[in-house]
Amino acid sequence: MMVVVEAPEEVTGSALAQAHRDHYRSLVKLAALLIDDVALCEEIVQEAFVSVFLRSRRLDDPSKLAAYLRSAVLNGARSSLRRRMVRERPATLRLVSTDEGAGPTDPTGTSAELDADQRAVLLALRALPHRQRDALALRFWGELSEREIAEALGIAAGTVKTHIARGLAALAIALEDHR
């Protein structure tokens, strides 16, 4: 049977506000590397905060909080890509369809901010197996160390190195004809 341990509400409240100030924006931007729909990214990040702050044991070690939140966001993004995008036009396809620039088919308008090479790189990143994709996003946008990435993904640091190397190799192949 699952035992649910709650944090005292006043402790949760102040810690939540602080964590929100420290991490909310960067986590939305992290999710936005993987998903085009910014509103959906915000939903995923909010759900990550809820799941982490409902369990007090996750608050016992504040140094781990960022890793828990990143992990929850990456898992939420993966689940959303698998479950929710089936009802909509997938983010990656939207990105492809707007190669000519932002237009009416680009609901987020992000294409205007990205040039063709940046869009191709993001598209190739999103097509990678999820561990490689997550590891590369944390490494090259979050600038996290291998140890921090390992904590966020719940894997060994050596495995992080492997995922990054394989991800870069796959990206190089995928982008071979683009430059």
Add this chain to the structure above:
Amino acid sequence: VSTPTDLEGRLRDAADARARAVEPDDEGGALRSIEATIASRRRRMKVGFLSAAAAALVVAVVAGLAVARVSDSATVTVAPTTDPATTLPPTTAPPTTVGTTTTPPTTSPPVAPLTTAIFPFGAGGTRYDTPELAAKAFAVTMLGNPDAVARPSTATADTDVRAVRIDPLGAGYGQMTVEVTHAPAGDWVVTGSQSDDIDVNTVDRASDGSITVTGMSVAFEASFRIEVRDLATGAVVSESHVMGGSTDKQPFTATLAAPTGTGPYALVALVPDMSGRAITTSATVSFLAA
């Protein structure tokens, strides 16, 4: 603006550009929404705990009363008075037996099923009390792996979700990870699976209902199958044979005809078993709305 030429530089450049383009809409509103959701879920958790405690208390009280009545029936007599002329005859209470004392039926509020569950099929099916049992039954029943071996489940970022590695043939290859979720009714249901050999990256539904699936795969002679199954019956309502990589993962694109069922569905990408011991070695399965 110059574009970096090395791959890592291009990746940083693209990620930075995307991050600069994204601004959260209403951060204050987001914090209030998070706080409200946490408070609401805490209330639900407390109500659940209090309901369970109240039910336990009712059972305990009823059981206590029953025991007391049995005890009374065996010992109720009136002690003789000091006046022999007025001695009352012993009285006994009507006989009471434990067998006729029943706990009044208690009803629990209906619990909504997990709407994104893939297995077990339909309502009122088998309940699985552990993540491992649910994952193994999924591999045996839904994927046709009679020799499937379920490893002990591991935690994920969501405490209600566990990951179970399945060795489909007990042979150490063709493995997959099954995502099992603790349903509101207390049992465990399968909400997805990830084959080591097939990554489904995008699923696109056209206006005519046809489905286009893209991803990366590796399989014997590069060939595998994608099916759409109706979750009400488990029946295959659309399928396609697909070619990916044969020695390492290569991109694939598959188009399936519009499913003929009522939905919701499961999208099942199956690696066929060439040893003849099972139908598949592993599968990547995800929920597909009606």
